[in-house]
Amino acid sequence: MANSYFTPADLPYAQDALAPVISADTIAFHYGKHLQAYINNLNAALPGSGFEGKSLEEIVRTSEGGIFNNAGQVLNHTLYFTQFKAAGKESEPKGALAAAIARDFGSFESFKAEFQKKGAGLFGSGWVWLSSDAEGKLHITQESNAGNPVCRGLNPLLTFDVWEHAYYLDYQNRRPDHLAALWQIIDWDVVESRYEK
Numbered sequence: 001m002a003n004s005y006f007t008p009a010d011l012p013y014a015q016d017a018l019a020p021v022i023s024a025d026t027i028a029f030h031y032g033k034h035l036q037a038y039i040n041n042l043n044a045a046l047p048g049s050g051f052e053g054k055s056l057e058e059i060v061r062t063s064e065g066g067i068f069n070n071a072g073q074v075l076n077h078t079l080y081f082t083q084f085k086a087a088g089k090e091s092e093p094k095g096a097l098a099a100a101i102a103r104d105f106g107s108f109e110s111f112k113a114e115f116q117k118k119g120a121g122l123f124g125s126g127w128v129w130l131s132s133d134a135e136g137k138l139h140i141t142q143e144s145n146a147g148n149p150v151c152r153g154l155n156p157l158l159t160f161d162v163w164e165h166a167y168y169l170d171y172q173n174r175r176p177d178h179l180a181a182l183w184q185i186i187d188w189d190v191v192e193s194r195y196e197k
């Protein structure tokens with residue numbers, strides 16, 4: 001019998017709701033196949049590992065090797081897939097997060113430019129992250145492969161997946177175009193709630 005310690009977070013939108021920024025086909029493979037494989041691999045590796053019963057974040061912070069890679073990818077994709085809203089009117093951060101972005105990056109536009117540049121410039125597979133530290137200061141970091149800012153003691157707020165599986169069906173080699181389009185579907189209420197935690 002398969003273990004089911006972890007299961008995929010429900011998508012807060014229909015599989016075709018992010019199109020044309022992210023197609024239903026990409027969601028079907030990325031959420032339905034890639035994320036599910038990371039979950040299956042993690043669940044299969046947990047028995048007898050010493051990590052059974054621990055939270056996903058604690059596993060990511062304290063594990064290494066195959067357990068870290070799969071747990072990291074489960075945490076990363078959970079934060080990624082739950083930060084989007086149906087394509088439509090592009091929104092902007094409000095409140096405390098908007099003020100922190102202006103303080104730490106100069107403006108929302110310069111934050112977006114820096115975030116896209118770090119995502120486009122990440123060599124190979126990985127993630128670009130916006131995180132906050134214990135003082136509420138914001139940081140943009142590049143993480144290779146399954147990396148997550150919780151390993152640096154940061155609170156992850158927003159992420160763009162730059163693994164090719166995240167965009168190749170829709171954008172082929174045009175990673176920068178994919179990253180530039182993602183702003184249209186960011187649910188800033190979700191990102192803001194992560195910042196206020």
Ligand code: MN
Binds near residue numbers: 034077161163166
């Ligand atoms: Mn991915």
